[in-house]
Amino acid sequence: MTSVFPAASAPADVLPSVPVRGVRAPELPSSLVFAHSDAAVADALAQTLAELELRRPLFALGRAGRNLLGRSLVIDCGAQLECATVETAGATLDEVDRLQHVALEEKADVIISCGGGQTLDVGKYGATRALLPFFAIPTQASHDGICSPVAVLRGADGRVSSYGARAPAALFVPVHVVSRAPxxxxxxxxxxxxxxxxxxxxxxxxxxxxxxxxxxxxxxxxxxxxxxxxxxxxxxxxxxxxxxxxxxxxxxxxxxxxxxxxxxxxxxxxxxxxxxxxxxxxxxxxxxxxxxxxxxxxxxxxxxxxxxxxxxxxxxxxxxxxxxxxxxxxxxxxxxxxxxxxxxxxxxxxxxxxxxxxxxxxxxxxxxxxxxxxxxxxxxxxxx
Ligand SMILES: [Zn+2]
Known part of the structure; x- marks a missing residue:
């Protein structure tokens, strides 16, 4: 029997990408990966960058993040793309300014933070201000900021405040690194x-x-x-x-x-x-x-x-x-x-x-x- 309804243009289990009335579209990561090796993180990152057509990543690395995982990621990523790197030191508005400045200079099209909560917060707020997508690669799980739309930063007057920021566009959790944290x-x-x-x-x-x-x-x-x-x-x-x-x-x-x-x-x-x-x-x-x-x-x-x-x-x-x-x-x-x-x-x-x-x-x-x-x-x- 022929259906009176027009043929569906997509399989039934694929949701339409256009907004539907009454359905909220919150900012959620388009990619969420729990990885168990450095290579798995690098592969997932490369795939997501390709899918989102991002070609000039800027890595924001904390010192620990660089040693634990960041260095190998930048090497892998640099084999295919123009990558730039900034080492961040502390979650301050000054560091956000510095990151934003480098992002502009390097013509970055995405900011990727790899490190602890402070490194993530600097990248998250820097990307928000630079109107760039933000990827998070947390090396610690010490609080719930790893994919939240909030950055906690210290201002020039020494006061610590919470700033609304964009949630990560992609989140890669290196479970093997997080497990080794103190x-x-x-x-x-x-x-x-x-x-x-x-x-x-x-x-x-x-x-x-x-x-x-x-x-x-x-x-x-x-x-x-x-x-x-x-x-x-x-x-x-x-x-x-x-x-x-x-x-x-x-x-x-x-x-x-x-x-x-x-x-x-x-x-x-x-x-x-x-x-x-x-x-x-x-x-x-x-x-x-x-x-x-x-x-x-x-x-x-x-x-x-x-x-x-x-x-x-x-x-x-x-x-x-x-x-x-x-x-x-x-x-x-x-x-x-x-x-x-x-x-x-x-x-x-x-x-x-x-x-x-x-x-x-x-x-x-x-x-x-x-x-x-x-x-x-x-x-x-x-x-x-
Ligand atoms: Zn908390």
């Missing part, structure tokens, strides 16, 4: 990822109480990323080296976090009260913790605001040996309380249950800190 970086990434559950719970609260726009898709992605790890929490032990599957769960989860932020066009699905505590530690220049470690310490307190499944976040932190008290990251209890009291100021416009509690009932928050951080100190025999 345990502390993996623990930091896991703590940052687990916090998504708290951030989403708080986002729902802000939506209910103050009408903040909420996005179920983005929330689902952020929660799913965190649950990849939380579901494995009984398999971890403080001293046991992470298995390949642990690292895969981490990088998959961090990618989902980045997609959630791209979809929401905000860091909100992955950043709630626990992140405000971390930002407050930064603002006061306290302690020696990494971003993820600070977020973990903040999560121990913030999870108590909600209860429910959020206790699982703390179980995970303990099972991987993440710091769970301010003291474990070199911050006295008194200083941590001082930081808590400014959490409502560190990110104007971000309404969290913690900020509300700090302004409405500061004594309640100090009690919460005592119960979360001092009891935990005594019971867990804190260490890294």
């Amino acid at each position: 345990r502390r970086t993996l623990v930091s990434g896991m703590a940052d990822l687990a916090a998504n559950l708290i951030a989403v719970e708080d986002w729902r609260w802000a939506h209910r109480v103050s009408g903040e726009p909420y996005d179920d898709y983005a929330a689902l992605l952020a929660q799913s990323g965190a649950r990849l790890l939380i579901g494995r929490r009984h398999l971890f032990a403080r001293e046991r080296p992470f298995a390949a599957e642990d690292v895969e769960s981490l990088v998959h989860g961090l990618v989902l976090s980045g997609l959630a932020m791209a979809l929401a066009r905000s860091s909100r699905p992955c950043s709630g009260p626990e992140h405000l505590i971390s930002h407050a530690f930064d603002a006061l220049g306290l302690g020696t913790g990494s971003h993820g470690e600070q977020v973990g310490v903040g999560s121990v307190l913030a999870s108590r605001l909600y209860g429910g499944e959020l206790g699982q976040v703390v179980e995970l932190l303990r099972s991987i040996g993440a710091p769970t008290t301010p003291r474990a990251i070199g911050i006295s209890f008194e200083d941590a309380v001082r930081a808590l009291k400014i959490t409502y100021q560190v990110r104007p416009g971000r309404h969290t249950l913690l900020s509300r509690a700090v302004t409405a009932d500061p004594e309640f928050v100090v009690d919460l800190a005592r119960n979360s951080w001092l009891d935990s100190d005594a019971s867990a025999g804190e260490g890294r």
